Structure formats: structure tokens, C-alpha cells
Amino acid sequence: MKELVVISGKGGTGKTTVVGAFASLAQDAVLADCDVDAANLHLLLAPEVLETHEFSGGKKAVVDAARCTACGTCEELCRFGGPRSGGLNDEGLPAPFTIDPIACEGCGVCARFCPENAIALEEVVNGQWFVSSTRFGQLVHARLGIAEENSGKLVSLVRAKSREVARQSGSSIVLVDGSPGVGCPVIASLTGASAALIVTEPTLSAQHDLQRIGELTRHFGLPALVCINKHDINPRQAEEVSQAAEQDGMRVVGSVRYDPAVTAAMLQGLSVTEYTDEGASEDLRRLWAEVLKSLAALPQRHEVQSNPGGVTE
């Protein structure tokens, strides 16, 4: 089984458009949307949800107001600005502390060192993940609650589940729509995958991002393929991006022209390869063929397995 992760550095370069097209072109892919912060793939795939699960990304500290003596130890020890003094109550006595759930990182220092044992760490549900069926195969996706953290953990869970689904259904490839940036959710999208396809643009800023994301794939020993989207916006820059990518040990496997059909397809909830056979659609078909060739040529060690133990972690 192969696992291809599509990433971009910055958002808005066309990552999900590429995954949507690949989904329609692949024969037996399992799809995973790991952009759990701002998932979009479902907008092209119109999933029918088969399973819904709750996700707990961690714990938050909660104060038992009846036991709190407002001593302030929690505030003194917390490094994240979580505890808030309650000020004075109506009788002019110190009111109990509260903990700002957005600032709290769930480290448990306040709970451990509260002299009154008035603080508990409570497991919080901060997202949901789903297994769905779509017209192109099964999709594993997720929704992180607003202002919630630990998206990296949710990404790992979505990937593990999608491999499991692929194993059960005998699929040979998992297509992962990754997250933007180079931080925790992207690292969680990449580690242990077969290869990354980086969708970039012929812009100075995208070239800068590509350099950093290329450094990240190298850091994790992952083969990096590159696709230049909207290459005809600035052909000279596209050439430079291409040369810089090759110099950094990445392989440019194709480019896609600027085409209003991409937006037109999206407005109808279709992948561009379903919408038309011409223009960007033609480029994407060629790109998919190249990607398959590159994946097939990878050494055996780039095969991935699903965890027989399931997806508990």
C-alpha cells in the first residue's frame, strides 16, 4: 500500500483541487482529509457519513469553586496565563479562581500543586472524525472544534484510520489532503508516508515556502514530488521554482495551467476532471500518470502498513 500526502506550504495553492482530481482519476483510493483546521475536500466529494466518532485532544483544568481558597498558587505556577483571579465577592472576600479554557494547555501543573486539591484535569471532547462513503471511495475526515488544539493528534488518527480502511477494502493507495505550514499538523501528516506531493505556485513567496517545506520532507526522509499550479501566471518564475526545487533534491512531476474551469467546477461541487476534459483537467490527468509512475518506482521501504492494533493512538 502507498500513501501519498499532498501538501502546500501555504494555503490556497490548489492542494485540495489536486486531491479532488486524483480522487476522481484513481481506481481504488481511500481518501483522508488531514487539513482538520479548515477541511475542504468534503465540499468536492459530498460524503455520506457512515461512522461518527468523538475526538479528545487532551485535558483542561477546572476549578472546584467550593474548595478554592483563592491562594493564587495556580496563577503563580502556570506558564500559559490560564488561571484568573475572581477578584472580591460581594462580602469583600477573595472569590474563587477560574481557568481560561482557551489559554489552558492541559499540562496539569495547577491541579498537581493546588494545596486544596481544588483543581481537576478533565478530558475534553474537541472534535469529531468520520468515515464516509463518496462517489470515489471511502473518505476519512474530521472536524476540530473552534479554537481547539492538538490538531496533530487528530491528523495522526485520521491517517491511521484511512490506512485501516484501505487495508480492509484492499486499496493500494491512500491519498491524503495535508495541512498548510510546516508545524505540528503538517509533521503529523507527513511522518511515515510513502511520498509527498507539494503543490506550489510560480510566485516568489511560494518559492520561499517550497524551500522550507522541502527542508521538512528531507528532515523526515520523504521523497518530495512537486507540481507547479497556475504555471502560466509567471512562466519565468515557474522555471526558477522548478530549478530551485530540483536543486533541493525534489522532483518536479508536472504543472497545471491557470484555468477558470477550476473555480467553475468547485462552484458545482465537482472535481475539475469531472467537469471538463480540457485545460487544467488535461494537465491534472498527465500529472496523475506521472505521480503513479514515481510511486511505482519507489523502493520497497516506502510501502506503508496499517496498524493491526487499530487506531487507538
Added chain:
Amino acid sequence: MEEPNAHIFLKPRLESSRAVAIPVPEVNASRCTGCGECGKMCQYGAIVVVKETVLTFPALCNGCGGCTLVCPEKAITEVAHEIGVIEEGRAGRLRFTHGVLKVGEARATPIIRELVGSAACLTVVMDAPPGTSCPVIESVRTADFVLLVTEPTPFGLNDLALAVGMVRELKKPFAVVLNRADAGDERVLDYCAEERIAVALQIPDSRETAEAYSRGELAAQTIPGYRDQMALLYEHVAQEMYA
């Protein structure tokens, strides 16, 4: 922090650079008795005790200091672990500062926290990361006003609704800028009308702007009319912010 780009357009002259580090544990093996209290304390798996040997994983550490506090033998000290840098300089009349996360490091929030804390000007304009999770929250938490930039497409609408949920949760005043306003459909504008959200500016789709962007040019400097639109937008925001 993860993919900083503003410097490409503003071309600042960077004058200083300083490292941002988080405190991570270092265990003094000669004092450690392998009691396991630190491993029980840590919620992130950054310090683990296996058969009386302590292993630390700095990349997972959140820098809470719990292990150091809880160790009965005082065998743990905190050492600085560098996760990125903050660079400062000037771009014309503007002071410029940005953070750069070391590639391979997972968490940008400590850099953002430091960056926000050090930006001491009358008006601070922040280019925030995408999405709605930790790094974005950290950027928005101390802001006086938030501009949400989106596109008139299903993707744009989906992500806008998430971002609106976030700024409402954080109780921040905000407005929407609709980029490539004529490239899609009416759904984003309908949503904004329904939710009574101000659309501060609509920028038409333009290949010329995309080309200028690709060359690292500021559209406000090279595209006729763009500067006036940005001036109007700034006025709108300033009025809301200082009202």
C-alpha cells in the same frame, strides 16, 4: 512563523535577530532515582521513565515546568531549546518584525507569543497564519480588530464560517475582505448579509494583480487604483478600532 512571506513584499532591512527558546528538562542522572513522578506528571509524553531510565523528547515538550517542580530529588533542571528566531528591521517608514520557526519544530505559538509581546507601536498590522487552531488563536487573542480575507467559492465560504466562529468565540470585532470578488458566486455575500457581517472591501479578480504578486511586488505600489482601495479599507478599520 511557519511560512513567513511578508518580508518578500515589504523588503525590510533586517537589523537584529534573536533566538526564541522554550525551557525543556535536563535530567541529572546521578541524582535521579527513577521514581517515575516526572513521567506521571507530563501530559505530552515528553519525559518518560522506562525501567528507571529517564528519556526526554524536547520536540514534544510544552515547557510547562511540571517535571522540574514535581521531582522529589531535584534532579531536573530546565535548559533552553531553540525553536526559532525573531528578526527585526525597517521597511521604509515601517518597523518590521517576523518570527521564523525552525524547520522540524512543531510549535510556533511560543514565537507568536513573544512576537506579539514585543510589538510596541501605536498601530500594529499582523499577517496571521491560516486556519483556526493554536497559532491563529495566539495571533488573534490580543488583537483589537480582525480582518478575515476570503474568496467567493465554496472553499472560501467554508473556511470563512470557521474563522467567524473563532473570532466570535474570542469576542473580537471583525470585518470581511472579499478577494477575487467576481470570480465565484454570491454565497459568501449572502452569508455575510445573513450574519450581519460587514464586508469592508471587495477586490476584483485580476490577472495583473496575480502577476504582480508572483514577482513579489506590493499591488498597492504597482497596480493603479489598488492603493486607493487599501486606503479606504484602512480608514474603515481605523474607524472601527479607535471608535
